[in-house]
Amino acid sequence: MAIPRVRKIADRIQVIVAEMLERRIKDPRLGFVTITDVRVSGDSQQATVFYTVLGAEAEVAASAAALESARGLIRSEVAKQLSMRHAPSLSFIHDALPENARHLDELLNKARQSDEQVAAASAGATYAGDADPYKKPHEDDVMVDDGAQDGPQDSPDGESDIGGR
Secondary structure: OOOHHHHHHHHHHHHHHHHHHHHHOOOOOOOEEEEEEEEEOOOOOEEEEEEEEEOOHHHHHHHHHHHHHOHHHHHHHHHHHHOOOOOOEEEEEEOOHHHHHHHHHHHHHHHHHHHHHHHHHOOOOOOOOOOOOOOOOOOOOOOOOOOOOOOOOEOOOOOEOOOOO
């Protein structure tokens, strides 16, 4: 949604749907629903509303059923407040981002604990080999210049090595 007009429509739909759920929709199946994001297609004909529900899986399923039954009322209110020629069709999708974030936090905590266990187990360990593993030339290994020059050399028969013969 790089188009600013589409982004404005999406933001406005998010506000309208949140207000509708807070004030006008009185379905007892509707739990504590939060509208996290709205994505509108480029032609503004379809809007996908992402939501989260605070509670157990049963509350998520009940809230999904309540949102589906109230979809027509919410769409008519969106059309009225946006005053567009064609109101976008709405679809509600449960946002799994909080559950995924919680799962990642658990994995990171597990990894941190295992790192701490490895660090505690290897507290007195030393490295194998020398303290400085890089090879250094000894003082008696001095380069001796024997007078040889780099470049093409003449062979004993008087021909040069340049031609590759």
